[in-house]
Amino acid sequence: MPIDIEMQKERFDSFRKERMPVLHDFSEKLGFKNAHEILINPAAFLEPISSWLSEQDISEDAKNWIIVRIGYFIGELFIEKHGGCWSVCEAPSSRFYGHYVIGGFSSFNNLNALLAPMEAAFELANQPKGRSLSAIVNEIEVGLSGL
Numbered sequence: 001m002p003i004d005i006e007m008q009k010e011r012f013d014s015f016r017k018e019r020m021p022v023l024h025d026f027s028e029k030l031g032f033k034n035a036h037e038i039l040i041n042p043a044a045f046l047e048p049i050s051s052w053l054s055e056q057d058i059s060e061d062a063k064n065w066i067i068v069r070i071g072y073f074i075g076e077l078f079i080e081k082h083g084g085c086w087s088v089c090e091a092p093s094s095r096f097y098g099h100y101v102i103g104g105f106s107s108f109n110n111l112n113a114l115l116a117p118m119e120a121a122f123e124l125a126n127q128p129k130g131r132s133l134s135a136i137v138n139e140i141e142v143g144l145s146g147l
Contacts, residue, residue, distance in 0.1 A: 003098030008088050015100055016086055019072045026069040042077040049073060050133035053124070063125050070133065071121035075102050077137065078115055082107040082144075089114060105144065113144045 020039055027035035027045065030052055038045050049070075058066055075086060083106030089096040094114065102115045124136050 005088070005090065005098045008098045008100070009090075012086075012088050012100065019076065019086075022069060023072050023076065026073070038073070039076070040080075042073060042080050045073070046077060046134055046137065053133050054130055057129055058125055067118060067121045067125050069121075070124060071118035073117075074120050074133075074137065074140075075100075075115070075117035078102050078105070078117070078140070082141075084115075089116075108144050110144075115140060115144065 023038050023042075024036055027038040030049070032038070032045065032048060053066075053070065056066070078084060079086075079102060084102045084104045087101060087103055089099050089101045089103075091097060096114055096116045096119075099116045100118060102117060103113065104111070105113055120136055120140060124131055124133060
């Protein structure tokens with residue numbers, strides 16, 4: 001089913017507005033002290049979230065819930081560590097066309113480098129127990145820095 005780029009652009013503001021409350025709620029649900037700090041220092045939460053995620057048996061019912069939260073987290077982590085911002089990919093030739101992406105990174109040489117955090121979260125959520133958010137983040141960083 002083709003992506004409706006206009007609909008994706010219409011939904012983008014809602015997507016962006018919900019990310020901070022969703023991440024804060026996620027951090028609280030995981031029982032982290034100073035849960036609000038996930039919004040200003042996501043790097044401090046990478047290892048604890050990775051450890052939590054590694055131990056989860058992810059049911060089909062819980063998969064979307066986890067993908068959204070991990071996707072938002074990956075996006076905010078990369079924005080904080082590498083600059084950049086959320087946008088809708090409007091390049092028809094891109095494999096990320098119509099997806100919500102992070103781009104405009106200040107710490108990578110390629111100005112066209114893009115990250116689709118929800119795709120990374122989807123890949124992670126579909127891995128078996130023992131999965132590593134930290135490893136996926138490292139893999140993405142290596143990939144983006146090598147462009």
